[in-house]
Amino acid sequence: MLTTVLASLLAEIARRILRLVLLLAAVAVASFVLMVNSPVDPISVYVGADIAAIGPQQRALIAERWGFNDPPLERFGAWLGNLLQGDLGYSLTFNQPVGEVIAQRFLTSLALMAVAWLLSGVIGFGLGLLAGVHRGRTLDRVVTWWAYTLASAPTFWVGLLLLYVFSVWLGWTPLCCAVPVGVVADEVDLLDRIHHLLLPAVTLSIVGVAPVVLHTRQAVVEAMESDFVAFARAQGESTSGLVLHRVLRNAAAPALLLQFSSWGELFGGSVLAEQVFSYPGLGAATTQAALAQDVPLLLGIALFTTVFVFVGNQLGDLVHAWVDPRVRRPRLTAGRGVRARALAEEAA
Amino acid sequence: MTTAETVVSGAALRLPDRRRRTLWWIASALVVVAAVVVAGTAAVDTAQATSLTERNLAPSWGHPFGTDRLGRDVLARTLAGLRLSLVVGTLAALVSAAIAVVLACAAAVFGGIVDRIVCWLVDAFLALPHLVLLILLAFALGGGTHAVVVAVALTHWPTLTRVLRGQARQVVGSDYVAIARGLGSSAPAIAAGHLARHLLGHVVVGTVLLFPHAILHEAALSFLGLGVDPAEPSIGVLLAESMRYLTAGAWWLALLPGLCLLIVVKLVDTIGENARALVDPRSVHL
Numbered sequence: 001m002l003t004t005v006l007a008s009l010l011a012e013i014a015r016r017i018l019r020l021v022l023l024l025a026a027v028a029v030a031s032f033v034l035m036v037n038s039p040v041d042p043i044s045v046y047v048g049a050d051i052a053a054i055g056p057q058q059r060a061l062i063a064e065r066w067g068f069n070d071p072p073l074e075r076f077g078a079w080l081g082n083l084l085q086g087d088l089g090y091s092l093t094f095n096q097p098v099g100e101v102i103a104q105r106f107l108t109s110l111a112l113m114a115v116a117w118l119l120s121g122v123i124g125f126g127l128g129l130l131a132g133v134h135r136g137r138t139l140d141r142v143v144t145w146w147a148y149t150l151a152s153a154p155t156f157w158v159g160l161l162l163l164y165v166f167s168v169w170l171g172w173t174p175l176c177c178a179v180p181v182g183v184v185a186d187e188v189d190l191l192d193r194i195h196h197l198l199l200p201a202v203t204l205s206i207v208g209v210a211p212v213v214l215h216t217r218q219a220v221v222e223a224m225e226s227d228f229v230a231f232a233r234a235q236g237e238s239t240s241g242l243v244l245h246r247v248l249r250n251a252a253a254p255a256l257l258l259q260f261s262s263w264g265e266l267f268g269g270s271v272l273a274e275q276v277f278s279y280p281g282l283g284a285a286t287t288q289a290a291l292a293q294d295v296p297l298l299l300g301i302a303l304f305t306t307v308f309v310f311v312g313n314q315l316g317d318l319v320h321a322w323v324d325p326r327v328r329r330p331r332l333t334a335g336r337g338v339r340a341r342a343l344a345e346e347a348a
Numbered sequence: 349m350t351t352a353e354t355v356v357s358g359a360a361l362r363l364p365d366r367r368r369r370t371l372w373w374i375a376s377a378l379v380v381v382a383a384v385v386v387a388g389t390a391a392v393d394t395a396q397a398t399s400l401t402e403r404n405l406a407p408s409w410g411h412p413f414g415t416d417r418l419g420r421d422v423l424a425r426t427l428a429g430l431r432l433s434l435v436v437g438t439l440a441a442l443v444s445a446a447i448a449v450v451l452a453c454a455a456a457v458f459g460g461i462v463d464r465i466v467c468w469l470v471d472a473f474l475a476l477p478h479l480v481l482l483i484l485l486a487f488a489l490g491g492g493t494h495a496v497v498v499a500v501a502l503t504h505w506p507t508l509t510r511v512l513r514g515q516a517r518q519v520v521g522s523d524y525v526a527i528a529r530g531l532g533s534s535a536p537a538i539a540a541g542h543l544a545r546h547l548l549g550h551v552v553v554g555t556v557l558l559f560p561h562a563i564l565h566e567a568a569l570s571f572l573g574l575g576v577d578p579a580e581p582s583i584g585v586l587l588a589e590s591m592r593y594l595t596a597g598a599w600w601l602a603l604l605p606g607l608c609l610l611i612v613v614k615l616v617d618t619i620g621e622n623a624r625a626l627v628d629p630r631s632v633h634l
Contacts, residue, residue: 023475034488152613154564156571157587157606164594164602175595268479272568276591286480287572290487302484306475 020310024303031302032079035295036072043068045293046092079299088303089296093288098300101285106304108178109274109281112197113266116204116273121259123205124212129251131213132220133243143213151210155269159203159276166199173199176278200277204269208262216255223250253324260316264309370622377615377622381434384612388431394424395581404593407600414600417593422586426605429583430612432576433563436497437616440562444504445555451509453543456516457535466513470506478503482565486574496575500562508554512547519546549627556620560613567609583609 043062044051054062063069067078082089088098131143166173174180178196179188223229229246237245271283278284282301289297321327399419407414413422455466473481482499489495519525519542528538569575570584578585583605590601 023472026472027475031484034484038488039490040487148617149610149614152560152564152617153610154567154571154583154587154606156568157602157609160587160591160594160602160606164599168595168597264474264477267477268568271477271479271483272571275572286483287574290483290572290574293487298484298487302476302480305477305480309475309477 016314020307023310024306027302027306028080028083028299029076031299032076033072035299036075040293040295042066042295045295083303088300091289091294091297091300093292093294093297094285098296101297102282102300102304105280105282105285108279109267109270109283111193112200112204112273112279112281113270115197115201116208116269117259117266119201119205120208120212121255124209125216125252125255127209128213128216128255129220129243129248132217132224132251133239133247135217135221135224140217144217147210147213150207151214153207154272155203155207156272156276158206159200159273162199162203163276178279178281196279200273200279203276204266204273207269208266211258211262212255215258216251219251219254220247223247226250249323253320253327256323257316257320260312260319263312264305267305267308367626370625373622374619377619380615381612381619384427384430385434388427388429388434391424391427392431394421395428396420397424404596404598407604413604414598416589416598416601422601422604425581425586426583426608428581429586429605430608432580432582433566433609433612436500436566437559437563439497440501440504440566441555441558443501444558444562445508445551447502447505448508448512448554449547449551451505452512452516453539453547455509455513456520456543457539463513466509470509473503473506478565479568482569483572483574486569491574493576493580496566496569499569500565504558504562504565508558511554512550515547515550516543519543553620553624553627556616556623559616559620563609563613563616 043054043059043066046062046066047054067075070078079089086099088102090096091098091101094101127143127147131140134140163175167175174196178193180192180196224242224247229242232242232246267283270281271286273279274281274283275287282304285297286301288294289301397420399415402411402415402419404417405411405415405419411421411423413426416422416425451466451469455463476484481503485499485502486495489498525538525542528542533541566575567582567584567587570582571588572584573588576582576585578588586605587602590598590605593601
């Protein structure tokens with residue numbers, strides 16, 4: 001019995017890893033094709049501002065040295081070979097190997113995204129719960145209207161407004177960056193970091209709140225209308241008791257699933273928030289890489305974010321199955337999370 | 349129970365009202381959107397006209413949205429930018445909806461391997477953060493306005509495809525299609541008489557609801573400097589410029605154009621939601 005469960009679990013893990021590998025392969029091929037066909041001239045990017053001082057012979061030498069004359073398939077093979085050995089290439093923008101850039105920058109972004117993710121989850125769930133329980137009343141209308149309005153607001157605009165109000169006008173928060181300007185890295189303390197993190201994180205969370213509010217509200221409304229809530233009410237359960245014992249878990253499952261499957265949106269938001277606040281994370285690095293035409297870094301970020309989104313989705317499936325026993329099966333079916341998400345999107 | 353009766357009679361009384369109110373909302377939102385397009389077209393020349401004597405002015409009667417560092421009228425620039433947003437949004441929504449309809453119908457009608465390929469394509473497009481995908485595409489197409497339009501148009505179909513595929517599968521698998529088949533209806537007749545009719549409402553609503561996403565993504569790309577040519581007025585470009593003058597206290601450069609974008613996006617969203625309420629019979633009870 002135990003061995004069959006273990007075997008099916010291992011098979012499932014293998015299936016999911018295969019899925020990730022297939023996705024990564026697709027992303028790698030597609031982005032490589034895009035980059036090869038882009039009108040960007042790799043030689044002028046490599047040489048930079050000195051391009052005017054370079055003659056056709058030197059051009060040819062550089063092209064030969066970097067293999068720009070090889071057929072695309074051969075170049076893809078070489079890139080893939082390096083990739084499989086863990087070498088993502090070298091970023092000219094940051095003068096560092098791509099792997100190191102992504103690792104360092106992602107850690108900086110992680111603090112921002114984690115705080116924003118928790119904030120939007122907690123606030124969104126709380127507001128959704130309130131709106132759902134008070135369905136049809138003023139509170140519900142205000143919260144729903146506010147969530148729909150936020151869903152239409154551009155992230156970077158919200159960031160600009162917060163920056164103006166709290167940094168320029170009130171002067172409570174710093175204007176930019178992740179650490180104070182002109183201070184040695186060792187002397188930066190945790191309080192400084194939190195102070196710099198505050199506004200970008202709030203910006204990122206404000207925009208992420210809307211979908212959580214609307215989904216949670218929907219789940220609460222459905223649960224409040226169910227037979228089990230009607231019976232509990234008939235037995236004399238108070239509203240707070242109903243929410244605590246019957247509704248909370250039903251509403252938590254879809255909210256958690258949504259929160260985990262929104263890691264892609266979270267990263268997209270961080271690209272914009274980091275641009276507004278000059279926060280030196282992976283999002284800002286993505287913008288810089290595209291503006292500076294840093295192809296290796298862009299390819300690396302594409303692959304890395306694919307893994308990031310995939311991990312979020314898998315965690316969402318696991319947590320969803322853990323909170324909602326109805327979706328728990330002897331074998332975790334691969335398509336289930338996807339289907340549940342599709343349902344959630346349809347309900348939105 | 350008396351409440352049940354009042355609910356029923358109340359619904360019967362309110363229903364025509366609500367329907368009319370929904371139609372009224374759709375019509376007035378459409379009028380405002382059309383007015384923005386007309387005003388934006390008229391404002392294209394004013395948007396680029398510089399006046400060095402009227403630089404960095406706060407909002408006043410002459411310039412309701414103020415002026416920027418070159419003395420250009422921000423209201424004219426905002427209107428021109430909104431027109432561009434709406435054009436990009438329309439193109440993107442139409443192209444994405446067309447892709448979604450073709451893929452969803454193919455998946456539902458042929459099933460099997462085609463269905464699996466469509467599903468995998470949807471998953472593959474959702475594997476990357478949407479903004480990263482847009483940045484990659486815009487970069488690969490060399491940047492500029494046409495690159496943004498193509499990138500935004502080609503990436504908004506996956507979620508709609510998923511929804512439509514589900515709907516189309518329901519129709520294809522339904523009893524009435526099986527009966528129509530048994531009575532000798534041809535495949536094109538079933539496609540036109542059942543599938544198209546059933547999907548039409550969902551396609552219209554889905555297309556309108558793609559709009560806001562497309563507009564916001566265009567603005568985001570332009571804001572990052574990877575989209576519309578900086579010389580052209582676009583809300584994203586306006587906001588990116590405003591960032592440099594924010595510390596100098598020029599709040600009007602950021603607040604008003606962004607607010608206008610928010611209002612236009614919400615208007616289009618209102619059209620979509622109200623159209624959904626008309627199309628979806630279940631929403632009568634909500």
